[in-house]
Amino acid sequence: MTEHQIHRPVDDDALAALQSFAASTEVELGHPVLGDGVWRDLSTPTSDSAIITAIDRGALVGAMHLGAPDDAGVVTGSLVVAPSTRRTAVESDLVGAALGDLGHRHLTRLEYWVFGDAADPGAPSGPPIRALHQMRVRLPLHGADSEPAWPEGTRMRDFEAGADDEAWLAVNNRAFATDPDQGGWALAMLHDRIAEPWFEPGGFLLAEDTEGVAGFCWTKVHPPAPPFDPEALGEIYVIGVDPSRQGTGLGRALVTAGLAWLSAQGITIGMLFVDAANAPAVGLYEALGFVTVRTDRMFACPVTERSP
Numbered sequence: 001m002t003e004h005q006i007h008r009p010v011d012d013d014a015l016a017a018l019q020s021f022a023a024s025t026e027v028e029l030g031h032p033v034l035g036d037g038v039w040r041d042l043s044t045p046t047s048d049s050a051i052i053t054a055i056d057r058g059a060l061v062g063a064m065h066l067g068a069p070d071d072a073g074v075v076t077g078s079l080v081v082a083p084s085t086r087r088t089a090v091e092s093d094l095v096g097a098a099l100g101d102l103g104h105r106h107l108t109r110l111e112y113w114v115f116g117d118a119a120d121p122g123a124p125s126g127p128p129i130r131a132l133h134q135m136r137v138r139l140p141l142h143g144a145d146s147e148p149a150w151p152e153g154t155r156m157r158d159f160e161a162g163a164d165d166e167a168w169l170a171v172n173n174r175a176f177a178t179d180p181d182q183g184g185w186a187l188a189m190l191h192d193r194i195a196e197p198w199f200e201p202g203g204f205l206l207a208e209d210t211e212g213v214a215g216f217c218w219t220k221v222h223p224p225a226p227p228f229d230p231e232a233l234g235e236i237y238v239i240g241v242d243p244s245r246q247g248t249g250l251g252r253a254l255v256t257a258g259l260a261w262l263s264a265q266g267i268t269i270g271m272l273f274v275d276a277a278n279a280p281a282v283g284l285y286e287a288l289g290f291v292t293v294r295t296d297r298m299f300a301c302p303v304t305e306r307s308p
Helices: 012-029 036-043 089-104 165-175 186-194 250-264 279-287
Strands: 003-007 051-056 059-066 072-081 109-114 128-139 155-158 206-209 212-222 233-240 269-275 289-300
Touching: 003 155, 012 051, 012 059, 012 072, 036 059, 051 089, 059 089, 072 089, 072 279, 089 109, 089 289, 109 155, 155 233, 165 186, 165 212, 165 233, 186 279, 233 250, 250 269, 269 279
Parallel strands: 072 109, 233 269
Antiparallel strands: 003 051, 051 059, 059 072, 109 289, 128 269, 128 289, 155 206, 206 212, 212 233
16 A cells, blocks of 8 residues: 655655655656756755655655645645556545645645656546647758848847846746746846856847847756766757747747757757647747657646645
8 A cells, every 4th residue: 555755844865765766767767757946946945845755565656746835825746656656546646645735734726747748647637737848859950940030130149147137037027928937037036047057148148129138048058867868958948039029030030049059069959848839839849840759747636625
């Protein structure tokens, strides 16, 4: 029988167990199983952070991370189980344990990610509410897309930390006004990313015209991660176009410029994440040669309030 334990506050033993379990599961599946946001939260866990573990005959077979609730009482989490236990009660039992915990804490809703095409937690979650494609392309690009075609009057330059913070933030939040992940950024969030060891100013490209910042392409280089990624990956980390410049071809030019910068660093594989429901963006990336290699899905469950 599977046993569950909720680790809140997150202790060193629970964190080490999750790190080891995630690493071994990644080797089996051939891709990461938890996102950067999980590890950022667990590097300095808050009083709301939690790890729920599923133990079967002394072995860890599944785990779930829970973050802090938002103002509406919605908690975002991530779920990972051993490949041998997929489509078994382990997944739904972990979700049930999380819902019970959130119910006792008078929260309203659980939303959680499962990485990979095999994601199928089953009841009580129902169908996914979101899906993100990870797409990749070989670099360098060739032919007409090897050089960006900028709209007239547009020039590209590097982001300057400090000087460009407010202008970038305004464009980002307009471009992603309805996006649950990238919208609503504050300066502190930008500064946190700039402080990350992977940040490279030369890979943060701004497109400027006579009215100011029109769009941007922010790249990120991932070091080799054998065995599933023996080569470094060059990610289009965030790309955005001010709504007033959409439809001008600026988005395509920014993607091309970002990929060209990555290629100039010796990167031979470009990568990005795109919402599966964003058909225009998916179509653009496919036209540039990108193919989908993985799909991550978000599921959601309402929380039933429970007595302590």
